[in-house]
Amino acid sequence: MKSNDSASPRVMIVDDEPNIVTAIDFLMQQQGFQTASAYNGAEALRMMEAFQPDLLILDVMMPVMDGYEVASSMRKEDKWAGTKIIFLTAKGAEKDKSQGYGAGADVYLTKPFDNKALVEKVRDSLDLDW
Amino acid sequence: MSTLVVVVASLGYLVLLFGVAYFGDKRALQGRSITNNPFVYALSLAVYCTAWTYYGSVGRATETGLEFITIYLGPTLMAPLWYILLRKMIVIAKSQRINSIADFISARYGKSAFLGSAVTIISIIGIIPYISLQLKAVSFSFDILTQQGGPQAFFEGTSFYQDTAFYITIILAAFTILFGTRHLEVAEKHEGIVAAIAFESIVKLVAFVSVGLFVCFGVFDSPIDLFQQADKIEELRNLFVIDQNHGSQPWTWAWLTLISMSAILFLPRQFHVAVIENKHPNHVNKAIWLFPLYLFVINLFVMPIALGGMMEFSGQNVDADTYVLSLPLAYGNEYLALLVFIGGLSASTSMVIVATNALSIMASSNLLVPLLLRTSAIQGDFVRDVSGRLRSLRRLIIIVILILAYVYFISIGQGTSLVSIGLISFVAVAQFIPSMIGGLFWKDGNMVGAIMGLLAGFMIWAFTLPFASLVQAGIIESELIEKGLWGIDGLRPFALFGMEGMDKVSHSAFWSLLVNAALYVIGSLYGKPSVIGHTQANLFVNIYKYTGGQTESAFFRGKAQFVDIRLMLNRFLGYEHSNDLLNRYARNHNLELEKIKEASPHMVLYAEKLLSGVIGAASARLLVGSVVKEEPINLYEVMNILDETQQLMRYSQELERKSEELRKATLDLQSANERLKEMDALKDEFITTVTHELRTPITSIRSFSNILYDNPALEDEKRAEFLAIIIQESQRISRLINQVLDLEKMESGHADWNLTQLDVGLVVQESVRRLQSLINEQEIKLHLDLPNHLPLIRGDKDRLMQVVINLLSNAIKFCKPDRGVVNVRMVYTDEDLILKVSDNGEGISPEVQPYIFDKFTQFTDHRSGRRQGSGLGLSITWRIVRYHRGSIEVESSPGEGATFTVTLPLSETRRLPMKTPSFNRTP
């Protein structure tokens, strides 16, 4: 397991919509989590090395590198094995969901989302690990 | 006259008639139809004039004066309305391959098999008295002519007299079978029968007019002499007076007119000749005046003959129904009498042939075939040729109907006059008025209403007319007439609910139609139609919008194995005929029959229509349903398809007008159909993308509203920031919706274009002015290079400004962040105006360039790696430019910025349409 310097969990938000990032960021900080945000998949992978997130909230449709790609490339590396992935996307069809889980998602949520539900899922995912 | 002569003459006439029919069929096969013209059509409608008209009118006139004429005024009044009603019925029947009025009603109300059989039963029961009156007329005229018992002995009912009627029944049955059941595919029409009927219409007219002339000029000196002599007798004079004490009641007059208005369209045989056998809807136009003219002429001599007969036979016991024949005989004019007899024979035979034929089609399609299908006698492989079986079924039905008519005649028809027998049938048929008229014009009329109305109306009719007359004739012993049903005074058959003083016919018509119409409306308002009921209602009521044929397959999503379809058609249409039709279909659709495995929905539908020509809509549906896997389709989808298709229909109707371009039109229609399919696919994709694009701002709005709601204590700064985001995202939604609507309008050709002569330079300046604040904000250098005198072009100012603003704001958005430069340049040549907008940003990568004018191609901002805009702006721009007959191109290489070039032709724009043609394809 990776070492956590700080007690509070680290959540990384990846979405190409700045307003949505702002909203989730606010929600996560309210929970006392540490946050970081990226606007596309490639950026996210770059930033993860430094930030070492416990959990990723990941959009699917993004330029440069989409969410599926991010998730599957993470799942190839052992060092991210303990990092949870929550997909948060406007794509709600069954086949999108199964593709998401196939890529390594732990939770699949559709937009528009309910704040409380999102927070709950995030907490659940993190709690289970502890 | 000797029996032999009359028999030979009659048989000779029937053979001649058969020759006419044979000739008509032969010409039809050669493709030189003799019935394909409005005159034959109008004459065939005159099958309305039966023995009732021929013998009965005179009889009626002796009792009630001119009241008989309502039976002909009704249809005359109806004739102008044919232009609306009948034409619509014809177009519907053709497009749905309807084969009888029962089929029509059943098809309208969701192809309901129950309704089809109800209408069939009502028709058969209703028409039997009518057929029996023809039998009666032929047999008494035969007896009088051969003087078996003579006119006076007419009522005595001797045994040989009955035999005459019986033999006549048999001969008529044989004749009808010979005529009607040779071909099976009803929708392909019986040209021979139509030819024969038109011929009979001429014969009966000539014969009747001859008697009229004989009475006016042979028996009397002139018509004036006749009227003068009649005027001396008070009883006769009063026939022409209408006041308090004389003439028919206003009620009676109006009701008789109304029920004969309905009879001319809804009697099964009238429906058959007017709708099913119609060759072209335009033939109706001439019939609108020709048919009333026919009625006018055939009625001209009714009164003179009636008066002549009353004076001639006054004091003798001669039935007034026989005057037409008795008068020439009384004056020893045997040849004229023979002609009259032949005329009467033609009036009767034409009615019997068409009516039994129409009823047999109805009964086999709506009663027997469904029954057979359910008992699966046909589905088994052992029955190989169903078409043969169907044909024998129809023959059987014809025989049964005629036997029933004969039984009716010998049991109650003898003592009553021809007209009163016929009126019973008219009231029965009038029961179709609410469901037919409602079905044609009221989309919400549905199956529940139709069934309730028809059944209730029919029961009231049955109780007040035929049942009551059975009682009156003493066949059923009962005190019903005086005391009412179950002794309830309000249920007396001739005075329902205590309504007295009306004659029987008006009374029955009034109550049955009142209840029928009321229940039809109530049932329709409270009953719920099925999806197919809804579709059919729309197709019937809005038929003119949908004619063109393509529509229906859109509703139908079934697929079937081709072998099943082929087998089914082989069985019902016969092997050769069905293979011919399938080959023709394959040729028209560029298919190879051998290679087809799965029949397309369109083909399945084609098969269903072919089948409904033979066995009716409801049965065909049942049958096809047994081999087809139909995918459910919901109402919403149906309505969507309808709306889209309307567009293409409008397009195709315009083409139709130019007949010389027919070939081209077919090709266009084919491609239009292709486009419809493409549009469908594109539309799906479009909707998915739009909903995705809508979700994004909605997500933000929802999330921030929740945050604001859950955190009342939020600091003001945050609160303001979040509210600003909500506002911004709401604006984004409305912008997106506007753009989608705009695009939809342009694509569908609904956009209105406001064309004026305009200076594009001014448009550019105005656009720059509007964006000035944005330009200042981003500190962008804008170079504007406009020539002094630009040629004017014709175009839509607002939309061209939209083009310039779109291009400019894109340039601003994507130019270099700090040292942004945007160039706008206009030049012109003899032919074109050229506008160039360029920026110094990252440029557009070559892979993306081909797609940038497609819907929802979004640019990625290289600075942030994020996408920008809705992806609709350039798509709209492209369409506006294309509308102005111009072109738009982009040049760009990465790192060098991008240049958009719009070229607008100067000359072309003068001929722009005010509505857009649709551009569905992006380059």
Added chain:
Amino acid sequence: MRQKTSAKLIGVFLLFATLFNYPILQIWGSEGSLLGIPHLLFSIFALWLAMILCLVFVVERRIVKSGKSKISSQ
């Protein structure tokens, strides 16, 4: 064009439906005769013929007109 024809034909229908029914019918039903033919008989047949002529006029003129416009559009 078609709308107009429909309207005219409905007009013809309404006019004659009124003329051929009570109470107007009673006007024709008085005693006496015209040209040796009883009033009622004469009027009904005259009206009938008038109605047919109206129909000829409306329907056939429409055909003539549309025929003409076809030629001019070519």
